[in-house]
Amino acid sequence: xxxxxxxxxxxxxxxxxxxxxxxxxxxxxxxxxxxxxxxxxxxxxxxxxxxxxxxxxxxxxxxxxxxxxxxxxxxxxxxxxxxxxxxxxxxxxxxxxxxxxxxxxxxxxxxxxx
Amino acid sequence: xxxxxxxxxxxxxxxxxxxxxxxxxxxxxxxxxxxxxxxxxxxxxxxxxxxxxxxxxxxxxxxxxxxxxxxxxxxxxxxxxxxxxxxxxxxxxxxxxxxxxxxxxxxxxx
Numbered sequence: 001x002x003x004x005x006x007x008x009x010x011x012x013x014x015x016x017x018x019x020x021x022x023x024x025x026x027x028x029x030x031x032x033x034x035x036x037x038x039x040x041x042x043x044x045x046x047x048x049x050x051x052x053x054x055x056x057x058x059x060x061x062x063x064x065x066x067x068x069x070x071x072x073x074x075x076x077x078x079x080x081x082x083x084x085x086x087x088x089x090x091x092x093x094x095x096x097x098x099x100x101x102x103x104x105x106x107x108x109x110x111x112x113x114x
Numbered sequence: 115x116x117x118x119x120x121x122x123x124x125x126x127x128x129x130x131x132x133x134x135x136x137x138x139x140x141x142x143x144x145x146x147x148x149x150x151x152x153x154x155x156x157x158x159x160x161x162x163x164x165x166x167x168x169x170x171x172x173x174x175x176x177x178x179x180x181x182x183x184x185x186x187x188x189x190x191x192x193x194x195x196x197x198x199x200x201x202x203x204x205x206x207x208x209x210x211x212x213x214x215x216x217x218x219x220x221x222x223x224x
Contacts, residue, residue: 004157031210033210042203042214042215042216042217043158043203043212043214045211045212048210048211050210055210056210056211091157091158093157100145100146100165100207100208102148102160102163103148103160103212104160105150105157105158105159106157107155107156107157108156108157
């Protein structure tokens with residue numbers, strides 16, 4: 001059952017705390033995306049990796065967000081320090097090599113910063 | 115900049131009727147147009163896609179049409195069923211970067 005796995009599914013944290021979200025892409029996929037979904041902004045691309053290298057992180061607030069792929073089976077998105085405005089659902093998606101291919105989304109991590 | 119407009123934002127139809135969702139994109143370099151369905155508490159899931167060399171594509175009750183000249187593409191769902199109720203997103207891309215529409219909440223009334 002090939003699917004993108006995200007952990008945790010839900011996270012409630014206090015303002016100022018560090019938050020780490022994890023994603024396991026589908027085996028064989030070499031592209032990984034991080035999206036943020038809010039009611040106001042919809043689906044926003046935060047970062048894009050190809051072959052574990054970050055090719056686009058222009059959507060991320062650089063001062064507090066960071067994204068990495070320590071290996072081909074793990075992508076992480078970290079927020080430090082977290083703020084209430086970071087409350088959103090964060091999705092990871094993975095895809096096959098090549099342009100214009102389907103992005104497979106995980107179930108998301110619902111983050112609430114209080 | 116790149117933009118995708120999606121209408122309507124909400125749509126209610128009677129079971130068995132058809133539903134149509136429309137999107138307009140701005141980047142003329144876009145050549146891939148996927149449609150995603152998102153159910154409550156889940157991630158978006160691809161339901162159909164179309165590439166710029168095709169004007170129409172159909173998969174059972176779902177069809178997508180593309181007018182590249184007008185930069186319009188539409189999702190058509192026929193014989194709607196209650197399980198079609200969800201939020202639908204269109205997207206456009208010419209590279210890796212999907213530009214998503216703002217979503218349409220479809221309610222199918224039994």
